[in-house]
Amino acid sequence: MTTAVKVRGLTKRYGDVQAVGGIDLDIKAGEVFAILGPNGAGKSTTVEILEGYRRRDAGEVSVLGTDPGRPTREWRSRVGVVLQTADDVAEATVRETVRHFAGYYPAAMDPDQVIEQVGLTDKADKRIRELSGGQRRRVDVALGVIGGPELLFLDEPTTGFDPEARRQFWELIGNMAHQGTTIVLTTHYLDEAEALADRVAVIAKGRIVAEGEPATLGGRATAKATVRWAGGSLETDTPTETVLELTRRFDGEIPELTVTRPSLEEIYLRLIEG
Numbered sequence: 001m002t003t004a005v006k007v008r009g010l011t012k013r014y015g016d017v018q019a020v021g022g023i024d025l026d027i028k029a030g031e032v033f034a035i036l037g038p039n040g041a042g043k044s045t046t047v048e049i050l051e052g053y054r055r056r057d058a059g060e061v062s063v064l065g066t067d068p069g070r071p072t073r074e075w076r077s078r079v080g081v082v083l084q085t086a087d088d089v090a091e092a093t094v095r096e097t098v099r100h101f102a103g104y105y106p107a108a109m110d111p112d113q114v115i116e117q118v119g120l121t122d123k124a125d126k127r128i129r130e131l132s133g134g135q136r137r138r139v140d141v142a143l144g145v146i147g148g149p150e151l152l153f154l155d156e157p158t159t160g161f162d163p164e165a166r167r168q169f170w171e172l173i174g175n176m177a178h179q180g181t182t183i184v185l186t187t188h189y190l191d192e193a194e195a196l197a198d199r200v201a202v203i204a205k206g207r208i209v210a211e212g213e214p215a216t217l218g219g220r221a222t223a224k225a226t227v228r229w230a231g232g233s234l235e236t237d238t239p240t241e242t243v244l245e246l247t248r249r250f251d252g253e254i255p256e257l258t259v260t261r262p263s264l265e266e267i268y269l270r271l272i273e274g
């Protein structure tokens with residue numbers, strides 16, 4: 001598989017603040033990669049450098065084979081970025097805006113199809129200024145994907161979405177990934193990372209503290225299991241033995257039995273506290 005994003009030793013400082021303190025990343029073409037981390041960890045700074053919207057201090061960065069510090073027009077048309085809707089489009093309708101942006105790209109997707117995929121078909125003829133915050137955010141996403149990008153950057157894409165809109169959005173991202181689009185997203189929603197990402201990186205204080213598949217991140221799959229039943233619970237490395245023991249004790253069905261490993265959120269919180 002080819003590499004879509006390659007980063008070595010990336011650093012960025014704002015005055016006294018070391019926002020990014022030496023990050024290495026390899027994101028494969030076709031992968032959905034989520035960047036997690038607390039407020040101020042350096043996620044947006046990193047993503048904006050990859051998008052070509054922010055200068056780095058040091059390090060090597062290649063995005064679709066190009067240095068985003070020297071973006072070309074051709075490269076820009078292959079990279080999708082979700083920005084906040086500019087106010088100057090607020091008087092135009094959703095359909096007019098999406099069609100207008102489609103005109104900028106050589107391989108644009110069908111505007112009505114994109115509007116449907118972001119769940120705005122019944123708002124297509126409304127002016128953007130008449131939309132709610134979450135609906136406007138969906139327009140932003142539509143404008144990010146309309147060019148049919150090879151690589152799509154999404155910075156906290158579903159902030160402000162209601163649960164149904166988030167599910168719809170996940171489906172859109174899943175479909176795009178299925179068709180081969182590489183997707184790099186930042187999110188504060190661990191369920192979103194778990195639903196979408198092939199791999200995640202956790203950033204804290206400008207550095208990557210863990211990286212891997214959501215299911216195995218930070219030793220998740222091999223962490224102690226918690227066995228719970230009516231009247232008790234325990235943490236164990238050998239849950240099978242515990243369940244067998246309980247089966248004998250209860251002489252059959254164990255009431256209210258569950259066996260769980262730590263959630264992605266629990267692992268994440270341990271990682272960023274560490």
Ligand SMILES: Nc1ncnc2c1ncn2[C@@H]1O[C@H](COP(=O)(O)OP(=O)(O)OP(=O)(O)O)[C@@H](O)[C@H]1O
Nearest residue numbers: 014017018019037038039040041042043044045046
């Ligand atoms: N333009 C700027 N000028 C000065 N400091 C900045 C600037 N942008 C970001 N910072 C600082 O750099 C650090 C990293 O910020 P960044 O926005 O990259 O974090 P983040 O992980 O995206 O956070 P959030 O989850 O809150 O969006 C923070 O301490 C922030 O205050």
